[in-house]
Amino acid sequence: MIPFNRPPRTGNEDQYVLDAMRSNKISGDGQYGQKCQAWFESHLDCPKTLLTPSCTQALEMAALLIDIQLGDEVIMPSYTFVSTANAFVLRGAKIVFVDIHPDTMNMDASLIEAAITPRTKAIVPVHYAGVGCDMKAINSIAQRHNLFVIEDAAQGMMARYEDRYLGTLGHIAAFSFHETKNVTSGGEGGLLILNDPRFIPRAEIIREKGTNRNLFFRGMVDKYTWVDAGSSYLPSELQAAYLWGQLAQAEAITRDRLITWDIYYKGLAELAAQGCVTLPNIPPECQHNAHMFYLKCKSLEERAALLAHFKKQDILAVFHYVPLHSAPAGERFSRFHGVDRYTTQESERLIRLPLWYGMERNISGMVIEQIKRFYLDRR
Ligand SMILES: *Cc1c(COP(=O)(O)O)cnc(C)c1O
Numbered sequence: 075m076i077p078f079n080r081p082p083r084t085g086n087e088d089q090y091v092l093d094a095m096r097s098n099k100i101s102g103d104g105q106y107g108q109k110c111q112a113w114f115e116s117h118l119d120c121p122k123t124l125l126t127p128s129c130t131q132a133l134e135m136a137a138l139l140i141d142i143q144l145g146d147e148v149i150m151p152s153y154t155f156v157s158t159a160n161a162f163v164l165r166g167a168k169i170v171f172v173d174i175h176p177d178t179m180n181m182d183a184s185l186i187e188a189a190i191t192p193r194t195k196a197i198v199p200v201h202y203a204g205v206g207c208d209m210k211a212i213n214s215i216a217q218r219h220n221l222f223v224i225e226d227a228a229q230g231m232m233a234r235y236e237d238r239y240l241g242t243l244g245h246i247a248a249f250s251f252h253e254t255k256n257v258t259s260g261g262e263g264g265l266l267i268l269n270d271p272r273f274i275p276r277a278e279i280i281r282e283k284g285t286n287r288n289l290f291f292r293g294m295v296d297k298y299t300w301v302d303a304g305s306s307y308l309p310s311e312l313q314a315a316y317l318w319g320q321l322a323q324a325e326a327i328t329r330d331r332l333i334t335w336d337i338y339y340k341g342l343a344e345l346a347a348q349g350c351v352t353l354p355n356i357p358p359e360c361q362h363n364a365h366m367f368y369l370k371c372k373s374l375e376e377r378a379a380l381l382a383h384f385k386k387q388d389i390l391a392v393f394h395y396v397p398l399h400s401a402p403a404g405e406r407f408s409r410f411h412g413v414d415r416y417t418t419q420e421s422e423r424l425i426r427l428p429l430w431y432g433m434e435r436n437i438s439g440m441v442i443e444q445i446k447r448f449y450l451d452r453r
Pocket residue numbers: 127128129130131154155157158200226228229249250251252262263264
């Protein structure tokens with residue numbers, strides 16, 4: 075069977091996880107946690123990062139940090155993972171969806187301004203497949219209307235927009251280290267990125283159950299106490315140690331994934347030229363990270379047939395997302411501003427191909443062959 079994903083593994087994780095296990099500090103913010111955060115702060119050139127147990131929880135922290143109140147509105151694409159919306163729904167926000175651009179599957183920045191109301195508090199661009207959203211346009215709209223920009227960069231580690239890394243373009247951003255992402259902290263994990271230093275003191279308090287424990291450890295207060303609303307947003311030191319085993323290889327992981335991505339792209343170029351499939355489009359200002367390789371079939375029916383063909387050949391390919399506005403919870407918590415011209419239509423055509431770090435070249439070759447055979451048989 076050809077799986078859809080294999081969690082990345084560099085071989086360095088074991089020694090660090092064992093080392094963490096044998097230390098007498100295995101809760102959060104130990105040596106490995108500090109090392110990972112320092113790595114990200116220097117790599118991203120940003121004032122503060124905080125490891126979290128997941129990207130979902132980093133997004134929840136972002137919603138707390140910008141003080142989302144009941145009835146506030148947050149603009150985002152409907153074509154995204156549920157956590158992008160849930161983080162704000164949990165604080166009482168109304169989600170306002172705008173359509174995507176079919177070329178990138180990212181939110182269409184030209185539709186944002188018309189969706190803004192006096193209740194709008196934030197824009198949440200999702201960098202789908204590690205391809206940057208139109209951040210120049212989004213940031214300029216946000217500035218004009220005094221809105222926060224929270225990047226859902228769950229898929230965006232190591233990818234760039236112009237000369238900046240994704241995750242450094244909004245006020246706050248979130249990465250995911252889930253096992254399906256390019257880099258993992260042992261299955262689950264995330265990172266909160268604070269590009270605006272105003273958020274740092276409160277972020278540290280929210281993450282430590284609403285206490286000033288962080289100041290206490292730095293010797294800045296003589297006892298720690300409950301100072302604000304908060305929760306527990308620290309990953310264990312074992313997760314940080316696992317992640318530390320991957321960070322030194324982050325460039326190599328990205329390079330390797332990009333090679334596989336290019337093999338798919340070149341291998342399917344002829345089918346695309348014949349109009350059988352649509353391949354991803356990478357805007358010139360974006361350097362992506364090969365988080366995913368997708369193609370688009372002509373229709374929902376054709377996609378189902380291709381998936382069935384893959385299944386017969388023991389190849390696991392998947393699709394996502396059911397647009398959030400059309401899901402049961404979407405009716406309760408959201409509205410779609412404007413016309414759904416592309417979100418539903420494009421989501422029904424998309425299929426993700428197997429892709430992982432260290433994927434053998436003959437496997438990507440087999441997948442390409444099966445796609446070609448499928449379209450040959452359909453003629
Ligand atoms: C993976 C993902 C998330 C959630 O990440 P977790 O670390 O699993 O919480 C959120 N948003 C997007 C766009 C994702 O791809």
